[in-house]
Amino acid sequence: MQHLTDNYTPLHEDRVAQLAVRIAQQMNLASARIEAISMAAAVHDIGKVDIPLKILNKPGRLTAAEFDLIKTHVQVSYDVLKLINFSLPVPEIVWGHHEYMDGSGYPRGISGDQILLESRILTVADIVESMSEDRPYRKSLGMDLAVQEIKRLSGNRLDPDVVEACLQVV
Ligand SMILES: [Fe+2]
Ligand SMILES: [Fe+2]
Known part of the structure; x- marks a missing residue:
């Protein structure tokens, strides 16, 4: 069977989950929120299954069109996770993982408090x-x-508070 994603995404997701949990603990988030962050981080790039491996594994610089295609992974991740009946806002946290506080992120270009703290x-x-x-x-x-x-x-x-917490734990 052809691989569904590249070789580094699963390990990447595990590592992001470990670090995100440590940041959340440092920020004294409630345990249910930390649990949701851990789950969201563990699957956040699942939408990359929809992107050709040739692009994910491309050794050189991506073209603008290829980068646009990679950006679609966020919406695919959200759409797939919405099919699962989580009791925690896992799809919503994943949906915001490439949004930026100043509104320059994707896919929705939301900003500030519109982005979940978990995201x-x-x-x-x-x-x-x-x-x-x-x-x-x-x-x-x-x-x-x-x-x-x-x-x-x-x-x-x-978010400067998140950056500060991250600097404490790395
Ligand atoms: Fe991502
Ligand atoms: Fe990622």
């Missing part, structure tokens, strides 16, 4: 983990660069 936590954990992992098109950039990057985005794209 904002997932976003920061996703960025840190993505940068500190190897990818088909580059080696790991290392934790130092990841920390610099979330500091740079704090207060514009990222």
Whole structure:
């Protein structure tokens, strides 16, 4: 059987879940909310099953059209997860994992408090983990660069409280 997704997404999701839970604990979120973040993180990129492996594994730079296609994974993740009867807002948390505080994210371009806090936590954990992992098109950039990057985005794209909590736990 052909693989449904690339080789790094499952491990990536596990690592994002671990970090997102630590951030949420640092922020003293209630246990049900932490549970929901953990579940959402573990499946947040499931929509990538809809993207050709040739694109996911492409070693070079993506074209604008290819990047647009990759962006569709968020809506697919949401649509698939909505088919499951979660007692927690797992699909909704996943839906916001590429939205930014300043409205420059996707797929909806929502901003600030329109984005669930759980999603904002997932976003920061996703960025840190993505940068500190190897990818088909580059080696790991290392934790130092990841920390610099979330500091740079704090207060514009990222929630400064979440960034602060993340810096405490990495
Ligand atoms: Fe994603
Ligand atoms: Fe991700």
